[in-house]
Amino acid sequence: xxxxxxxxxxxxxxxxxxxSRVAPLARRDARTEPRLVRGIxxxxxxxxxxxxxxxxxxxxxxxxxSKGVGFYLKALADPEALAAIWLTLVTAAISVSLNLVFGxxxxxxxxxxxxxxxxxxxxxxxxxxxxxxxxSGLVFVLLFGAQGFFGPWLMAHGIHVLFALPAIVLxxxxxxxxxxxxxxxxxxxxxxxxxxxxxxxLGASGWRTFLLVTLPNVKWGLLYGVLLCNARAMGEFGAVxxxxxxxxxxxxxxPLLVEILYNEYQLVGAFAIASLLAFLALVTLIVKTILEGHxxxxxPASDD
Amino acid sequence: xKDSPQVTIEVRNIVKQFGAFRALDNVDLKVANxxxxxxxxxxxxxxxxxxxxxxxxxxxxxxxxxxxxxxxLARGAGERHVGFVFQHYALFRHMTVFENVAxxxxxxxxxxxxxxxxxxxxxxxxxxxxxxxWLAGRYPSQLSGGQRQRIALARALAIxxxxxxxxxxxxALDAKVRKELRQWLRSLHxxxxxxxxxxxxxxxxxxxVANRVVxxxxxRIEQIGTPGDVYDNPATAFVHSFIGESIILPxxxxxxxxxxGSRVLNVDANGASGPSKLFVRRHDxxxxxxxxxxxxxxxxxxxxxxxxxxxxxxxxxxxxxxxEIDAPRDRNLTAGDIxxxxxxRYRIFAGRD
Amino acid sequence: xxxxxxxxxxxxxxxxxxLTLTWLSLLILIPLAGLFIKTTELSFxxxxxxxxxxxxxxxxxxxxxxxxxxxxxNLVAGLLIVWALVRYRFPGRRIFDAIVDIPFxxxxxVAGVALTALFAQKGWLGAPLxxxxxxxxxxxxxxxIAMVFIGIPFVVxxxxxxxxxxxxxxxxxxxxxxxxxxxxxxxxxxxxxxxxILTGFALAFARAVGExxxxxxxxxxxxxxxxxxxxxxxxxxxxxxxxxxxxxxxxMLVTSFLIIFVLNRIQRWAQTRALAVG
Numbered sequence: 001x002x003x004x005x006x007x008x009x010x011x012x013x014x015x016x017x018x019x020s021r022v023a024p025l026a027r028r029d030a031r032t033e034p035r036l037v038r039g040i041x042x043x044x045x046x047x048x049x050x051x052x053x054x055x056x057x058x059x060x061x062x063x064x065x066s067k068g069v070g071f072y073l074k075a076l077a078d079p080e081a082l083a084a085i086w087l088t089l090v091t092a093a094i095s096v097s098l099n100l101v102f103g104x105x106x107x108x109x110x111x112x113x114x115x116x117x118x119x120x121x122x123x124x125x126x127x128x129x130x131x132x133x134x135x136s137g138l139v140f141v142l143l144f145g146a147q148g149f150f151g152p153w154l155m156a157h158g159i160h161v162l163f164a165l166p167a168i169v170l171x172x173x174x175x176x177x178x179x180x181x182x183x184x185x186x187x188x189x190x191x192x193x194x195x196x197x198x199x200x201x202l203g204a205s206g207w208r209t210f211l212l213v214t215l216p217n218v219k220w221g222l223l224y225g226v227l228l229c230n231a232r233a234m235g236e237f238g239a240v241x242x243x244x245x246x247x248x249x250x251x252x253x254x255p256l257l258v259e260i261l262y263n264e265y266q267l268v269g270a271f272a273i274a275s276l277l278a279f280l281a282l283v284t285l286i287v288k289t290i291l292e293g294h295x296x297x298x299x300p301a302s303d304d
Numbered sequence: 305x306k307d308s309p310q311v312t313i314e315v316r317n318i319v320k321q322f323g324a325f326r327a328l329d330n331v332d333l334k335v336a337n338x339x340x341x342x343x344x345x346x347x348x349x350x351x352x353x354x355x356x357x358x359x360x361x362x363x364x365x366x367x368x369x370x371x372x373x374x375x376x377l378a379r380g381a382g383e384r385h386v387g388f389v390f391q392h393y394a395l396f397r398h399m400t401v402f403e404n405v406a407x408x409x410x411x412x413x414x415x416x417x418x419x420x421x422x423x424x425x426x427x428x429x430x431x432x433x434x435x436x437x438w439l440a441g442r443y444p445s446q447l448s449g450g451q452r453q454r455i456a457l458a459r460a461l462a463i464x465x466x467x468x469x470x471x472x473x474x475x476a477l478d479a480k481v482r483k484e485l486r487q488w489l490r491s492l493h494x495x496x497x498x499x500x501x502x503x504x505x506x507x508x509x510x511x512x513v514a515n516r517v518v519x520x521x522x523x524r525i526e527q528i529g530t531p532g533d534v535y536d537n538p539a540t541a542f543v544h545s546f547i548g549e550s551i552i553l554p555x556x557x558x559x560x561x562x563x564x565g566s567r568v569l570n571v572d573a574n575g576a577s578g579p580s581k582l583f584v585r586r587h588d589x590x591x592x593x594x595x596x597x598x599x600x601x602x603x604x605x606x607x608x609x610x611x612x613x614x615x616x617x618x619x620x621x622x623x624x625x626x627x628e629i630d631a632p633r634d635r636n637l638t639a640g641d642i643x644x645x646x647x648x649r650y651r652i653f654a655g656r657d
Numbered sequence: 658x659x660x661x662x663x664x665x666x667x668x669x670x671x672x673x674x675x676l677t678l679t680w681l682s683l684l685i686l687i688p689l690a691g692l693f694i695k696t697t698e699l700s701f702x703x704x705x706x707x708x709x710x711x712x713x714x715x716x717x718x719x720x721x722x723x724x725x726x727x728x729x730x731n732l733v734a735g736l737l738i739v740w741a742l743v744r745y746r747f748p749g750r751r752i753f754d755a756i757v758d759i760p761f762x763x764x765x766x767v768a769g770v771a772l773t774a775l776f777a778q779k780g781w782l783g784a785p786l787x788x789x790x791x792x793x794x795x796x797x798x799x800x801x802i803a804m805v806f807i808g809i810p811f812v813v814x815x816x817x818x819x820x821x822x823x824x825x826x827x828x829x830x831x832x833x834x835x836x837x838x839x840x841x842x843x844x845x846x847x848x849x850x851x852x853x854i855l856t857g858f859a860l861a862f863a864r865a866v867g868e869x870x871x872x873x874x875x876x877x878x879x880x881x882x883x884x885x886x887x888x889x890x891x892x893x894x895x896x897x898x899x900x901x902x903x904x905x906x907x908x909m910l911v912t913s914f915l916i917i918f919v920l921n922r923i924q925r926w927a928q929t930r931a932l933a934v935g
Contacts, residue, residue, distance in 0.1 A: 030361055030381045030832035031825065038745055045741035046753060048734045052806050053759050055781060056771035063774060102680040105673040113670050121677075123917065127685060130913040132867025133765075134887035135906045138894065139688035142695050147899050149691060174684055197666045206668035235764025237870035242891060255766035255870065262770050262874065274767040281762035285755055288762075361829050381832040388833040394826035398848040408834035411844070445929075463834055 060278045063271035075272035083249045084257040084273065090165070091240075091253060092233040095173040099229055103180025104222070108210070111188035112196065122185065128177045136174045137242025140167050163245030168253065171239040176229045183225030187218050187295075220294040227291065231284040235277055312337055313358060313467060313499065318367035320353055320523075327353040328364070329523040335501060340493045342514035343503045346546065350523040351503045352471055358501065359388045359469050371466060387465030387498075391472040393456040395444040401455050402440040405430055408463040430458040433492070450481040454488075461496070470502035474509060486513050507547050511535065519543050541653035544583040551589060551627045553582040554656055562652065564619070570598040571647060576654040584647040587612070589629040591637065597644030601627070606637050613637060617645065692910065695903040707904040712880050713889060717908065720886040723797060724865035727804035731861045732854060734805075735812025742813075743820045757813050760806055765870025772803050773874040795877030800885060803872045804865035811864065812857030819853040820846075852927030856920060863916045867909060 032038070065072050075081065106125060110118060128136065144161040145151045154161055161167050195217070199209040215222075237255040244251040252260065254273050261270035313335040320328040328350045335341050343351040356362040358369060360381035369376040376384055395404050405427045409418055418426065431437040434454040444452055453473060460468060473489065474482040490513050493500055504510050510517045511531040519526045519534055519542075527539040538544035545552060555562050555569065557577045562569045564582075571582070594600055601617040604626065608614075612630045615637050619625045629645065631637060696704060707713060741747070742754050760768065776783040776793040786793055793799050823846065831841040847854075869887040877883040886905055893902035 029363075031828050032744070033838055041737055042741045042745055042747055045734075045738040046749075049738065049753055049756055049809075051782070052802075052809060053756050056768060056775050056806070057759060057763070059775050059781065060767060060771045098680070102676065105676040106681075108669060109673040109677050112667050113665055113674075115674075121681075123921075124681060124685070126917075127689075130863050130867075130917055131689075132869065132887050132906075132909055132913075134869050134890050135692070135867070135910060138890060138902060138906055139692050141894060142691050142899065142903065143688055145899070147897065149694075170684070174688070177685060193665075193667055200666050200668070209667075210669075231762050235762075235767070237764060237766040237769075238887065241869075242894065255764050258766045258770060259874075270770060274770055277764045277767045281759065281764065281767075284762050285758055288758070289755055359833060361833070381829070382835045382837065385835075386833060388830065390826045390830060392824070392826060394824060394830040396827060396830075396845055396849075398851070407831070407836070407844075411831075411834065411836040411840045459830075459834070 057278060060271055060274050063267060064275035066271075067268050071268050072272050072275075075266075075269040076276070078269065080249050080252070081257065081269070081273060084252045084254045085276070087165070087168070087251070088234050088253045088255075091168050091172050092230055094169045095176055095233050096226060096230050098173050099176055099180050100222075100226060102177070103184055103225060103229075106181040107184035107188050107218075108214075110185050111191075112193045125181050126178050128174055133175060133236065133238025134242055137171045137239035139174075140170050140243050162243060163247065163251055165251075167243040168240055168251065171243045172233050172236050175236050175239050176233045179229035179232065180222070180225035183221050183228070184218055187221040188214070191217055220291050224288065224291045224295065227284055227287055231281060234280060312372055313501075314368075314370045314373075315354070315358065316368045316370075318354065318357060318364045318369070320350070320357065320362065320364050326523050328357075331367070331523070331525055333518065333525065333528070335499060337499060338497050339499055340490070340513065340515045341501045342510035342517045343501060343520060344505070344507060344510040344517050344547075345520035345526075346505060348522070349520040351505075351518075351520050354520075355469050355471055355501060355503050358467070359386045360384050361388070385463060385466045387460030387463065387468040389453070389456050389460050389468070389470040389473055391475050393444070393452045393476075395452055395456060395459070397444050399443075400440065401431070401436070401442050401444070401447070402427055404444065404455060405459045405462050407459065426462065430462055433461070433495075434458045448481075449477045450485060453477065453485065457492075461498075465498060468498045468500040470500065472503055472505070474506075475504070482509075489513055511547075519546065521546070538583070538651065541581055541583070541655065544651060544653070549586055551584045551586060551629065553584075553625065553627070555580050555582045555652065557652065557654075564599065564625075567599060571650060571652075574652040576652045578654055579656040580652050580654045581656055582647075582650060582652050584650045586614075586628060586630040588647055588649045589627070589631075590646045590648050591615075591629065591631050591635055591643050592646060594642050594644050597646035600642060600644045603637050603639055603641040603643060605639055608633060617643065619645075689910075692903055692906060695900065696907050699900045699904060703900075704904050707901050708908055712884070713886075713905055715881045716884050716886040716889040716905070719797060719800065719884065720866050720909075721912075723801045724804055724862050724868075727801055727808055727865050728858050728862035730805050731808040731812050732858050735809065735816065735857060735861075736850075736854070738809075738813050739816045739820055743817060757810050760809050765807070765868070766874075768806060768871040769803065769874035772806060772871065773799075776802060776875065794875050795879075795883065797876075797883050799875035799877065800872050800883060803875050804868060807868055807871050808861035808865050811861040812854065815857035815860065816850055816853045819850055823849060852923055855923050859916050859920050859923070863913055866912065 033041070106121075110121065141162060142148050143150055144154060144167060146155070148162075151162065161170075195213050196209050199213045200206070204212065234253075235255055236253075237259075240253055241256055241259070244253070244256055246252060246256060246260065248260075254277055258270050258273045258277070261267075261273065313333070315331060315333040318328050318331040319326075331350070331354060333354075343354060345351045353362060357364050358376070360376070360379065360383075363377070371384070381388075396407065399407065406423055409423045409426060412418075427440075428437060431440055434457060436451060436454055436458070439447060439451060439455070444455070447455065453476075457470075457473075470489075474485050477485065486509060489502075502513070511534075514531060516528065517531055517534050518528045521542045527534055527543045529537070529539075534543060534547055538547065544550055553564055555564050557563070557573045557580050560573050562571050562573050562580075562582065569582075590597065600620045602620060604616040604618050606613055606615045611633055613633055613635070614628060614630055617627050617629060619627065620642070627645070637643070699707065708717075738753075738757065742750060742757075773794055774780050776786070776799060778784065778787050778792070778794065780794070783794055791798070793802060827845055827849070828841055831845045836844065867887060869885070869891075872885055873888055876885060876888070878888055886909055890902045890905050893899075893905070
């Protein structure tokens, strides 16, 4: 841990242009810990993060390239891999769009109007976050499976929901349901409705008011929500695993393919796909950090 | 508490720099036993920094602080036995009023810690002192601002501090509560007689409550004196303009003559020379018949309230300068009158930044 | 919920509320209701038998017990991480701050295979641990490790904003009153953070209980030893024992709802306790 140097966070130890007549021992800052304690806390915290987060992440990329770039690219160009990538993109595109429309509508209804049961509605919107992914998949098996409520009827009419794209999209939409709404609701509540009321009183239609007044105000928050929604949609494993049926080349998304290849000891292939997903996660985090900067910037502006 | 030792605080050559900003610039101050001292100044004058250095919450870059001749800088905040009352009270939200006041007693080293019964008795005594014993079981969030302030004070007094320091004690309160608490603080100080320093930017507060006032500006002490002193005999231009309301006229002094624009004023130069400022309190400006005073002017507007009438007077031959004076009600002024003005008391300070 | 809003100048309530309720019902409420209806296919005794069968009980015990332990570790480690990130300055602080979110962002399957490779007998950490006689991968310890991994962000991200906003003055007040640093931290700072800490703990616990992707690779999945409840649901499904799967799911779901309920109470309690303005 030689990289760790310690400075105090308080201004008390700021620039000191004067030779101090006060013995350094006497500078007992009321708000910080002894140097040794600080060192121990930082070391523990960074070690923990390194072991649990940095190492696994590094391992994904190292394993993926363990047999060279050629092998890596070949693993990705495999038809099964390409099919999984395509399915993941399609699934994410559909479920994110659905939840985007829903999230904006829910945020408008909740943030701009007062009605009874609002707290309950917000709790219900958050519900999927506290449901195990496996259960999120299970509920659709119960609806559309062979022994499910609609399964037999659908099968009789030749409609494939379970073990096909529709169920994969539904399960993904279920687990990503809250992301956009929960980002937008507090943001729009905080901004109030004065600007919209002004626009309406100036004769703008509701739709134009939304496009020209509301949307520009919440665009960073909206992007933030979509970004997180997308990351989860592309990476969802449990829920999709339950409803996909694992049909090779057809109903395997990227995370599912990682599992299959890993279980078949095709480690380079598994980690190559995994590295794409890990890369997606890193990009998501970087964009997220940038968006957070924009969101903070927007803060004082919304005050006046 | 009556027999708690009273301390003389001595501050010598204190310098404190925050980055490029000199918060305190060679400050010297002595505080006598049992005094109630006000540190008065605008924001950024360094008054709070000085208070925090005395408390041990900040450390000077240079200089000395001693309590009764003993070096205080060798001790941390917890070892100085200083009671500090924060502007925003800093009450512990998760503790009841009782536990807030008891905190300082409970954290004492086991060897000197009072037993539970003694702690309870002491807290009760303090809550009685601030007249809020009926709030003991409440949480800070359930109190009004004035009540919180008094609890904060009781908490600070619990450790039998040698010195009581208050940072803008009434700054966060509304005007009415503020007035009440001022009186209350004064009488409380008389009762407990602990050497106390409070910081304020409100001159009325400083003049009304303190025995002595320290006026600060830009990290320096401008004047130390009784409330009467700093009001009647301001030592510097800053003190004159900061305390009380003044008419300030830009003048030039040469060879003992004081000139406002091209007019020579019938006043004494007070030893100033070059570009200077003439300070007169509004009520110290005598309004007389034309020709008798230092300068003539035309009354533009008159408002009456209470025992006085306030008049805007444009100085003749210098249409730009409008002065606001207070005259007794019986001195009937109407817009358009031409009058003469004579300062009864005034000061001239060299310099005109 | 359907009560018309108080008069508002803005249009669109009917449309947006309609969309919201339709999508919420179709995607979330009806499917979840289906889950509860499905359990009624079992009689009460059948339900109890299923849930209390040896294998199910073990799986539930593993999921809940290890999730609780992992959340405890997350609580302690999370506090250390938050403290270091908020209170100290050190090189790479911002990067480590961002790294905290990786368990959120990294797909669970990726985390699963990476942790397994890391802690496998020949892995970077598995090998040295094996020499000490500690086997991680394919044991309950592995499940615990994976649960710790996915729980990292919760305590950190719930406590961080509260610690940042904590008034400097309350610490200074404590110091002036003679409290040493340890007393200030334990009696003043930590109690102020308690609601946030409990929230973070509950969130980490809830997430770990239901976690599937990052756990199954490293778990070993031995019935009665290292089999988690979500996996047992999947197994029952693959055996077409839908009702059994559903029964386990209902137990987990009800627990999740209880956790949400407790969380809401914590939040309300924190609000009434700390409404102090300034």
